[in-house]
Amino acid sequence: MTSTERRAGRASERALADLREAILDGDLAAGAHLGEVEIAERLGLSRTPVREALTRLAAEGLVELEAHRGARVTRFSREDLDGIFDVRLALEPQATARAAQYVTPDDLAALDDLATTMLAVGAPGPDQDLDALVDLNRAFHARLLALAHAPALAAALANVVHTPVVTRTFRTYDADSLARSLAHHAEIVAALRAGDGDWAGAVMRCHLGNARAVMVEEQ
Amino acid sequence: MTSTERRAGRASERALADLREAILDGDLAAGAHLGEVEIAERLGLSRTPVREALTRLAAEGLVELEAHRGARVTRFSREDLDGIFDVRLALEPQATARAAQYVTPDDLAALDDLATTMLAVGAPGPDQDLDALVDLNRAFHARLLALAHAPALAAALANVVHTPVVTRTFRTYDADSLARSLAHHAEIVAALRAGDGDWAGAVMRCHLGNARAVMVEEQ
DNA sequence: CGTCCCGATGTTGTACGCAACCTAGGGTGC
DNA sequence: GCACCCTAGGTTGCGTACAACATCGGGACG
Numbered sequence: 001m002t003s004t005e006r007r008a009g010r011a012s013e014r015a016l017a018d019l020r021e022a023i024l025d026g027d028l029a030a031g032a033h034l035g036e037v038e039i040a041e042r043l044g045l046s047r048t049p050v051r052e053a054l055t056r057l058a059a060e061g062l063v064e065l066e067a068h069r070g071a072r073v074t075r076f077s078r079e080d081l082d083g084i085f086d087v088r089l090a091l092e093p094q095a096t097a098r099a100a101q102y103v104t105p106d107d108l109a110a111l112d113d114l115a116t117t118m119l120a121v122g123a124p125g126p127d128q129d130l131d132a133l134v135d136l137n138r139a140f141h142a143r144l145l146a147l148a149h150a151p152a153l154a155a156a157l158a159n160v161v162h163t164p165v166v167t168r169t170f171r172t173y174d175a176d177s178l179a180r181s182l183a184h185h186a187e188i189v190a191a192l193r194a195g196d197g198d199w200a201g202a203v204m205r206c207h208l209g210n211a212r213a214v215m216v217e218e219q
Numbered sequence: 220m221t222s223t224e225r226r227a228g229r230a231s232e233r234a235l236a237d238l239r240e241a242i243l244d245g246d247l248a249a250g251a252h253l254g255e256v257e258i259a260e261r262l263g264l265s266r267t268p269v270r271e272a273l274t275r276l277a278a279e280g281l282v283e284l285e286a287h288r289g290a291r292v293t294r295f296s297r298e299d300l301d302g303i304f305d306v307r308l309a310l311e312p313q314a315t316a317r318a319a320q321y322v323t324p325d326d327l328a329a330l331d332d333l334a335t336t337m338l339a340v341g342a343p344g345p346d347q348d349l350d351a352l353v354d355l356n357r358a359f360h361a362r363l364l365a366l367a368h369a370p371a372l373a374a375a376l377a378n379v380v381h382t383p384v385v386t387r388t389f390r391t392y393d394a395d396s397l398a399r400s401l402a403h404h405a406e407i408v409a410a411l412r413a414g415d416g417d418w419a420g421a422v423m424r425c426h427l428g429n430a431r432a433v434m435v436e437e438q
Numbered sequence: 439c440g441t442c443c444c445g446a447t448g449t450t451g452t453a454c455g456c457a458a459c460c461t462a463g464g465g466t467g468c
Numbered sequence: 469g470c471a472c473c474c475t476a477g478g479t480t481g482c483g484t485a486c487a488a489c490a491t492c493g494g495g496a497c498g
């Protein structure tokens with residue numbers, strides 16, 4: 001705790017980022033109790049910024065606060081997941097469609113690159129890296145959402161979806177579903193390149209339907 | 220400030236409720252700077268719970284925090300309002316439709332009461348009380364949303380809509396739009412009583428379209 | 439033997455003090 | 469006269485100490 005880069009911005013930001021990462025990566029199991037002092041000592045901070053981070057995570061829905069009883073990592077039930085997909089289906093296709101009218105060549109190139117990389121990384125074989133897909137997938141959806149130029153829509157999604165909680169791993173995907181999922185990304189890029197928002201939105205609906213089927217089957 | 224019921228639950232809850240109310244009621248103008256010490260002294264608290272309240276309000280989107288520069292009441296542009304209505308249109312009709320399958324006679328009675336009261340209070344004449352409509356409207360939509368049994372959907376809406384910011388007053392409604400709006404509430408109750416979710420959802424779409432027209436015209 | 443009460447212990451909630459930082463105003467140099 | 473710097477004031481960010489509360493264990497009573 002002496003030379004652990006003490007210039008990492010605001011302490012509360014560090015605590016927030018660290019906790020969020022730990023939760024989304026699954027290092028902190030759902031339902032786990034989060035003691036303020038424990039976290040503070042682990043990060044070399046005082047309880048104050050840790051408390052602030054927990055408060056913000058609670059607002060995001062990643063942890064739950066009980067009065068005088070501390071914080072717990074939120075546990076998502078199958079019904080919760082289903083409800084989350086309802087929200088995604090109501091908003092993300094719309095955002096994807098909107099993206100068609102704002103997309104630039106640079107955006108297209110970046111999205112194409114992400115989609116192509118995912119196809120390569122996700123292809124069956126010795127080089128398959130399902131873990132790498134998580135971040136790539138997250139980046140793809142985030143870029144797409146930003147493209148929609150709809151801050152309210154993005155905020156509504158961000159405060160509910162927690163993509164990596166929902167899509168924490170692609171290991172639960174069977175081969176066919178995974179192939180479909182990766183193809184969808186490429187097809188969305190094609191639709192955006194064609195300037196067809198309806199097409200892009202429809203693909204997103206397929207994408208989410210496919211994902212929902214995998215998720216619901218899982219639990 | 221000596222005997223102002225010092226047993227009002229957690230101090231941070233008081234600060235949160237007080238600030239939220241002040242913002243939603245318009246007592247704190249959009250863009251106003253919120254000094255922590257000023258608020259703390261006004262409420263007779265220390266800065267700590269005030270900070271926590273501001274953090275939570277920032278997560279809700281009601282205030283904006285800038286590092287080392289304090290908090291400001293969020294200013295909503297016309298585009299923001301438009302985006303908010305996009306989200307509402309994507310989610311609230313769906314929630315209303317879902318409500319049809321969970322509604323109980325008690326719920327129907329309560330919603331009917333709210334709708335009827337609003338019709339009476341909002342009717343043109345000497346007894347018209349447009350200010351009372353705000354809270355009634357809020358209660359109606361909140362009860363309806365709770366009925367949907369869709370926590371994710373409710374969370375997505377809550378973190379974006381801030382109903383009273385959007386519907387801070389009914390004074391901007393012209394007579395025809397106001398009459399339509401109040402009639403919609405009653406029609407939603409009728410649709411729910413008939414157990415017809417599609418109908419109820421459609422009315423909600425009308426309700427929001429009507430409101431959007433008034434809001435967009437306003438600014 | 440079971441149940442209830444009460445103290446011990448660890449946790450969260452709040453207050454307060456200090457350091458870091460941003461902003462504004464006056465002064466100096468060009 | 470204008471631009472820049474530098475100091476002073478005030479605010480936020482964080483650390484620390486204490487108070488309030490919840491939980492758990494032991495002991496006494498029925």
